[in-house]
Amino acid sequence: MSEFPLQQNDDLSFQDPSVFDQDLGILEDLLVDKDLPGMDNYNLTIPTCSKKMKRKPFSGNQGKELDGVSAENKSRKVLHRDFERQRRQEMKKLYASLRSLLPLEYIKGKRAVSDHMFEAVNYIKDMQKNIKELSLRRDKLKKLYTSGSICGEDGSSNSNLLTNCVTVSPCREGFEILINSSSKEGTVPLSRVLVELVLRRLNVVSSVSTRTNDQRFLHRIEAMAGDLTCIDLLALNTILFNLINLR
Numbered sequence: 001m002s003e004f005p006l007q008q009n010d011d012l013s014f015q016d017p018s019v020f021d022q023d024l025g026i027l028e029d030l031l032v033d034k035d036l037p038g039m040d041n042y043n044l045t046i047p048t049c050s051k052k053m054k055r056k057p058f059s060g061n062q063g064k065e066l067d068g069v070s071a072e073n074k075s076r077k078v079l080h081r082d083f084e085r086q087r088r089q090e091m092k093k094l095y096a097s098l099r100s101l102l103p104l105e106y107i108k109g110k111r112a113v114s115d116h117m118f119e120a121v122n123y124i125k126d127m128q129k130n131i132k133e134l135s136l137r138r139d140k141l142k143k144l145y146t147s148g149s150i151c152g153e154d155g156s157s158n159s160n161l162l163t164n165c166v167t168v169s170p171c172r173e174g175f176e177i178l179i180n181s182s183s184k185e186g187t188v189p190l191s192r193v194l195v196e197l198v199l200r201r202l203n204v205v206s207s208v209s210t211r212t213n214d215q216r217f218l219h220r221i222e223a224m225a226g227d228l229t230c231i232d233l234l235a236l237n238t239i240l241f242n243l244i245n246l247r
Contacts (some may be wrong), residue, residue, distance in 0.1 A: 017223055041123065070239060138242070165171045168237040174205065174224035181217045192220060192243040200236075 099107065099116055106119040165180040175191070190207070197204055205222045212218055225231055 032150065054214070101176045164241075166237055166241040166244065168240065170228060170233065174202075174222060174228065175231070177219075177221040177223070179217075179219040179221070179240075179244065181219070181244070182215075189244055190221075193221065193240055196243060197221075200231075202231075 021125070095113065095116075099121055102116065102120055102123055107116055110116060110119065127187050164182070167178040167180075168175055169178075179190075190209075194204060194207075203224045205224055207219070207221045209217060209219045
């Protein structure tokens with residue numbers, strides 16, 4: 001007899017699956033009705049993998065400390081950013097001021113900041129050299145102006161060595177300017193004198209130039225002022241003297 005029952009048509013046949021389900025149900029009822037020994041000591045609960053590990057919460061003090069540290073760091077960053085912004089603005093202003101003081105011939109064709117700084121150093125050196133030369137000329141002219149005339153080797157007064165003399169004196173409603181110059185030194189820069197008078201808001205009335213017998217020129221300029229008491233004639237005399245002699 002074979003293991004598998006055959007039908008009349010000799011085909012293989014399997015039992016209905018519902019029969020196995022009924023047998024499983026009966027077996028489960030028997031297990032529930034009868035207590036198996038030692039089963040109480042076993043914990044049949046199986047932890048599910050779907051549970052996630054929870055992070056231990058911080059206490060109140062730890063949270064406050066972290067918040068304080070983050071706030072302090074943020075405050076430092078804000079202060080540093082503001083300080084850098086202010087420093088860059090100040091450097092930009094100083095650079096613009098320095099560039100405005102430099103003559104065009106020093107910075108022409110140069111755009112880099114390093115080039116401008118290098119040219120600024122050259123400009124300062126040139127200015128120091130010019131100031132030194134002008135100081136020497138000023139001291140020499142002061143000596144000539146205070147002496148009034150220069151004596152030659154034979155002890156005689158030689159007025160021709162004193163190149164240009166200036167005298168400012170009051171007259172009528174204004175004052176007159178007398179400039180005595182030597183013809184050997186060329187023309188006197190009267191334009192400088194006139195510009196200086198205009199800048200001081202003085203009205204030039206007349207200007208006459210004549211040639212004397214000793215080959216010198218005498219220039220006479222008459223000017224008017226609203227209030228003569230407000231004008232320092234001695235200071236004006238010194239300024240005009242320097243204008244026509246410092247070339």
